[in-house]
Amino acid sequence: MQGIEATAVVRYTREDGLAEALRGADALFVYDFLSTAVPGAWHGADRLRWLHIASAGVDPVLFPELRASEVVLTNSRGVFDQSIAEYVLGVLLAFAKDFARSSQLQSEKRWLHRETERISGKRALVVGTGPIGRAIAALLRAAGLDVAGVGRRARADDPDFGTVHASDELTRHLPDADFVVLVAPLTEQTRGMFDARAFNAMRPSARLVNVGRGELVITSDLVEALRTGRIAGAALDVFDTEPLPTDSPLWTMENVLVSPHMSGDFAGWRNALVEVFTDNFQRWRSGRELRNVVDKQLGYVPSSR
Template identity: 80%
Template sequence: MIASEPREAPVLAVLCGESRPPDMRAVESRAVVRYTDAAGLSEALSGADALFVYDFLSTAVPGAWHAADRLRWLHIASAGVDPVLFPGLRESDVVLTNSRGVFDDAIAEYVLGVVLAFAKDFARSHDLQREGRWLHRESERIAGREVLVVGTGPIGRAIARLLRAAGMRVSGAGRRERTGDPDFGVVHESARLTEVLPHADYVVAVAPLTEHTKGMFDARAFAAMKPSARFVNVGRGELVVTSDLVEALTTKTIAGAALDVFDTEPLPAESPLWTLPDVLISPHMSGDFVGWRHTLVEVFTENFRRWRAGEPLRNVVDKTLGYVPSGNQGAG
């Protein structure tokens, strides 16, 4: 079947999970599209010109890479690219693009939501409601509280803008220290993280996963935080040393955590994080708003049009850095 496919149209392999991406008609009219699951990826990659990793949590690409004999472009339907950024891709000439920009505002809303949930003690109110108990308490204000957003890409910036609008005082931590940033004001150097953590009431992790950021939130980082600080992770689970986080929560080194991502997903049933007090858990859904799958396909379709027309692609990832550098997200 593959041998009879017309070569005048590019061949696109699409790695799917349980369902195919929606609204692919515009692409299907201009390419030979091979939909596949992880088991069939090697066959689908043979002779393919491009790969759309719609199942962005899949780890199947490295194992099938040997079959990518004419691949020129790989697009992943997420902002994070760590599932596909392995040595074979790094060392190749294949262009890597991501779906930067789709989830920014939704994740920012999630972060504001959990900040409010902590400050207003919503979880406790819900528990008391179920028990039929009337227990008056006082809640916290969020205005004027200090937030450190670790990761200064577009998601971090959307978080900073929304929290500032709510009256919070926001700074950032990134690769380079600077002042006068339009969203963060001050950006601290991530290498000096433990020096700035003691000032934050909320610490939000949204950094990309790289060799420099993996495990950056460890026992030393948690020990540097205020005992009243809350930790929010909407970046990658591997940014955190989970055992150190559990210890910090158990010993009340920090006051609480809102966690949307984990180093093992789904979170194992035996994980103590499920039952620790003052921990909010969501199943990697902070950016998944109604219609997000259609938006992901729209982003890919526009890049596919550009690719076919020989125009610059949007969201080209620097494979050395592991993310799209500022200013290189593409035109439009």
């Protein structure tokens, strides 16, 4: 931020001082991307023109007053794409190669030979066709999986997915997938999209991977699907309540991998987020087009593909 401080007055604040810090401010950088303080402090935004959030998801700041305003909203898409794709490939391999069981047996000093699965030739359905979804598709294809996508509109010639199915036809295509990867943005259309009906459409041998938003999934329906063997397992990096409550049954299910919202957090990610904002700030000061402008009605940055 030193380059910005040389050309602008920068105010640093915590949540309780946000409303006052917003008075007279032209731009707001929401570095704490999990904070929900912006709506409550919005009355202080008397001249704000631009809001940037240090995440790909914008749901914490996409409240009605911002949607209705002329304030430009940008996000930090592009920072976490490859890291999240690597996480997805990692958990698919962990399931297929039974790493959790191997770790348990090692702790017990037990030598138990088993056969494991191959991921090559398996089918993955990636729900969400933005940059993160495309990075996931590319890496899974390189590992030998057959990949398709689910997005707003169907198309058969997508350069990264090949076939993209329309989101309103999701349940028709869930039975085809060995792995279902959620990376869709959280919108009114996607909230709770994975419910009992969706889980009932999946293969009993299928695994769910959620690296998008916890609210994409109805947690109670997921727990029931896992408990009854309706689906074979889940790798979950995001949850509708974070931190995951200690009494959640997800912690102790043998067919569940839990990680604390860290799939994209590579060493150096904080600096990378600041660099995205700094670049956009220089663009903003010079009147150039901003990167990653969010369509506030859609809830994400529209893709050209």
